[in-house]
Amino acid sequence: xxxxxxxxxxxxxxxxxxxxxxxxxxxxxxxxxxxxxxxxxxxxxxxxxxxxxxxxxxxxxxxxxxxxxxxxxxxxxxxxxxxxxxxxxxxxxxxxxxxxxxxxxxxxxxxxxxxxxxxxxxxxxxxxxxxxxxxxxxxxxxxxxxxxxxxxxxxxxxxxxxxxxxxxxxxxxxxxxxxxxxxxxxxxxxxxxxxxxxxxxxxxxxxxxxxxxxxxxxxxxxxxxxxxxxxxxxxxxxxxxxxxxxxxxxxxxxxxxxxxxxxxxxxxxxxxxxxxxxxxxxxxxxxxxxxxxxxxxxxxxxxxxxxxxxxxxxxxxxxxxxxxxxxxxxxxxxxxxxxxxxxxxxxxxxxxxxxxxxxxxxxxxxxxxxxxxxxxxxxxxxxxxxxxxxxxxxxxxxxxxxxxxxxxxxxxxxxxxxxxxxxxxxxxxxxxxxxxxxxxxxxxxxxxxxxxxxxxxxxx
Amino acid sequence: xxxxxxxxxxxxxxxxxxxxxxxxxxxxxxxxxxxxxxxxxxxxxxxxxxxxxxxxxxxxxxxxxxxxxxxxxxxxxxxxxxxxxxxxxxxxxxxxxxxxxxxxxxxxxxxxxxxxxxxxxxxxxxxxxxxxxxxxxxxxxxxxxxxxxxxxxxxxxxxxxxxxxxxxxxxxxxxxxxxxxxxxxxxxxxxxxxxxxxxxxxxxxxxxxxxxxxxxxxxxxxxxxxxxxxxxxxxxxxxxxxxxxxxxxxxxxxxxxxxxxxxxxxxxxxxxxxxxxxxxxxxxxxxxxxxxxxxxxxxxxxxxxxxxxxxxxxxxxxxxxxxxxxxxxxxxxxxxxxxxxxxxxxxxxxxxxxxxxxxxxxxxxxxxxxxxxxxxxxxxxxxxxxxxxxxxxxxxxxxxxxxxxxxxxxxxxxxxxxxxxxxxxxx
Numbered sequence: 035x036x037x038x039x040x041x042x043x044x045x046x047x048x049x050x051x052x053x054x055x056x057x058x059x060x061x062x063x064x065x066x067x068x069x070x071x072x073x074x075x076x077x078x079x080x081x082x083x084x085x086x087x088x089x090x091x092x093x094x095x096x097x098x099x100x101x102x103x104x105x106x107x108x109x110x111x112x113x114x115x116x117x118x119x120x121x122x123x124x125x126x127x128x129x130x131x132x133x134x135x136x137x138x139x140x141x142x143x144x145x146x147x148x149x150x151x152x153x154x155x156x157x158x159x160x161x162x163x164x165x166x167x168x169x170x171x172x173x174x175x176x177x178x179x180x181x182x183x184x185x186x187x188x189x190x191x192x193x194x195x196x197x198x199x200x201x202x203x204x205x206x207x208x209x210x211x212x213x214x215x216x217x218x219x220x221x222x223x224x225x226x227x228x229x230x231x232x233x234x235x236x237x238x239x240x241x242x243x244x245x246x247x248x249x250x251x252x253x254x255x256x257x258x259x260x261x262x263x264x265x266x267x268x269x270x271x272x273x274x275x276x277x278x279x280x281x282x283x284x285x286x287x288x289x290x291x292x293x294x295x296x297x298x299x300x301x302x303x304x305x306x307x308x309x310x311x312x313x314x315x316x317x318x319x320x321x322x323x324x325x326x327x328x329x330x331x332x333x334x335x336x337x338x339x340x341x342x343x344x345x346x347x348x349x350x351x352x353x354x355x356x357x358x359x360x361x362x363x364x365x366x367x368x369x370x371x372x373x374x375x376x377x378x379x380x381x382x383x384x385x386x387x388x389x390x391x392x393x394x395x396x397x398x399x400x401x402x403x404x405x406x407x408x409x410x411x412x413x414x415x416x417x418x419x420x421x422x423x424x425x426x427x428x429x430x431x432x433x434x435x436x437x438x439x440x441x442x443x444x445x446x447x448x449x450x451x452x453x454x455x456x457x458x459x460x461x462x463x464x465x466x467x468x469x470x471x472x473x474x475x476x477x478x479x480x481x482x483x484x485x486x487x488x489x490x491x492x493x494x
Numbered sequence: 495x496x497x498x499x500x501x502x503x504x505x506x507x508x509x510x511x512x513x514x515x516x517x518x519x520x521x522x523x524x525x526x527x528x529x530x531x532x533x534x535x536x537x538x539x540x541x542x543x544x545x546x547x548x549x550x551x552x553x554x555x556x557x558x559x560x561x562x563x564x565x566x567x568x569x570x571x572x573x574x575x576x577x578x579x580x581x582x583x584x585x586x587x588x589x590x591x592x593x594x595x596x597x598x599x600x601x602x603x604x605x606x607x608x609x610x611x612x613x614x615x616x617x618x619x620x621x622x623x624x625x626x627x628x629x630x631x632x633x634x635x636x637x638x639x640x641x642x643x644x645x646x647x648x649x650x651x652x653x654x655x656x657x658x659x660x661x662x663x664x665x666x667x668x669x670x671x672x673x674x675x676x677x678x679x680x681x682x683x684x685x686x687x688x689x690x691x692x693x694x695x696x697x698x699x700x701x702x703x704x705x706x707x708x709x710x711x712x713x714x715x716x717x718x719x720x721x722x723x724x725x726x727x728x729x730x731x732x733x734x735x736x737x738x739x740x741x742x743x744x745x746x747x748x749x750x751x752x753x754x755x756x757x758x759x760x761x762x763x764x765x766x767x768x769x770x771x772x773x774x775x776x777x778x779x780x781x782x783x784x785x786x787x788x789x790x791x792x793x794x795x796x797x798x799x800x801x802x803x804x805x806x807x808x809x810x811x812x813x814x815x816x817x818x819x820x821x822x823x824x825x826x827x828x829x830x831x832x833x834x835x836x837x838x839x840x841x842x843x844x845x846x847x848x849x850x851x852x853x854x855x856x857x858x859x860x861x862x863x864x865x866x867x868x869x870x871x872x873x874x875x876x877x878x879x880x881x882x883x884x885x886x887x888x889x890x891x892x893x894x895x896x897x898x899x900x901x902x903x904x905x906x907x908x909x910x911x912x913x914x915x916x917x918x919x920x921x
Binding site for chain 1: 558559560838839840841842844845857885886
């Protein structure tokens, strides 16, 4: 994100939808040409190494400079089937742009913005970038249509597999479609990526929950391979009194409500407390502001130093006027006689010795309890796992984190592969869209290798 | 502060920055605006028999997103009545007596035509003439401009005819559309020219439109070659200036240099290579007349820094350094050295050397895991390619390596010849 390029728009209390428009405008043609020409076209470029999907960044940038936007979009999407989404949500400062050699000489190239420019061109021009492969007679079922599932499906379809995706929600795209704030990632971008995959002959069965609408056994017996890409589930319970009160929300569900109009007017003028300090917590807070909340506080039991949100997310939240209550732990949700939230009782914390994860463990300061006057509490303290489904598949896992071979993404069942957030955690993987996409791709290649063998023709 | 006053073959001007004969000097209004902006002189757009122009006329070439790397035109000489031009020249000269106003002329290669126009224009008070033997398009099809400028006899004769009538200095402007420009330069000298100027534009086709498949520019779907100028032609023009400056047969004739001059540093390079004044067109057409301010300021600061007082201290000072290949020292050796504290690891030097030169830059990893580049000096031929492609100043130095006594190709051939002669004598 490049804050200086943000459109300086104040929050409208009348037109809430307008608050959710993409916050950073696309590069103009001239900006794109100037910026792409600034790229040095490094050899063995560090930006490529820094991209989890290994996009040939100098190549796609050179193509923008030469006016070959279709070629540019093809290079991006070739390596990353959700490259249009990633151009908006990747922590580029920590990946490609952070690796740009120009960091040391002038300013890094705006790789994310150039990637967005090229993929925007492809979206606007309805460019056909890939073709379905010749039918190889094998079928694969993919559970979940988020970044990992889509990436896997795209590569498998190009390799000639008959691919069916099972998606519990009414639309495909997973987190990219429902879980990332609209002003960063408009839903149509994710749906375009879904459409690209469908155009390769992939069938997406939406409103179909595996384990309910179709059994695990049916999948295992009906397909030659399965990719489990279900991501993560709801936010866990805080475990405090009042959690079922009216006005307590799950951050993931909350963000989802802002993805499609109409916007709820329930937050206009309200006081909101967001519990947690990760990227989802920031999303919940910035969405609250855009829904017209008057006062938004983020409550975190540790300090600024330990917060897990990206630096630019934190910056973004600060610019939105969000307040931070560090070293604060909620202890009770206060409600009125009708069961509506009126306050959040908290206790101040102090940091003690580092725990197992290396982070200093917070402990309550005795007698420091206080009540914060709020109308809504949004929980964003992580996500639970689809443990039941994983167990129905009979896969080895640790607290819902499916164990895989990190080269092949094969699970303890040789027929079942897993990618994305379902394997993230416990020191395995990264919770980024871009890593999920890469894992999905790698799972597809491993399935191809297992079922067809290496000698067969590569993807078309 | 350095004194930029110029006396070029007897033509005096407050500074050596003149507008070349071209669209910027089409009218009195423009030339007067230019003098107000600081230009020391102007060569009026070529006068001759009335012509007709076409629309459109110009095309620019871009490079890596930058406009006007080069510039192409199919405009002809002045399309205004001679009387109007003469009236405006008279008024301009009266208003700016200290600035150089030079009239560019082009007529058919006939003695009386030259006498007639020189006399007519001289009467309004110009400081000098520039004979346009270089315009490569349109006029050349009628036997003028480059067509006559490519034939040494015609250059000599027409110069002579102009000189017969001229009472002010005559500059002969040469075309680069010729194999050896010193041949036509010599013809100009033999015709009695007081000075020469170069280069006129180079035959060019700026491009082809990939949608319409029309030429760029085109006139109702048809194109014809134009003349190319602008930054892209500077090295070509600079060589021609230098070749003329070092040619003993040309006898140090004053040279007005032009071709891609955009900044004071371009001008200083031309001056070092023998240009006593410089002419500018494309840069002014790209940015307007105000660019002359930094040309003057920058040149003065440069000269002050180098402790140079007048233009005589700079003009031609690099000419003795320009020679023939056979006079270059075969034993001189430079090698590339990479400063890893400045290097940003873009690896452009490596791939340039690996793919297209002498495969002597290695990409290595230090014990601490940091990547670095290193030149295998024993394999480096000192070609400069790595330092040319390096995007960071100071990351690659070309370092001189002691390598024995100087020995040129010519020395070597002479020595071989001598050895074989003495061997023959001994036998």
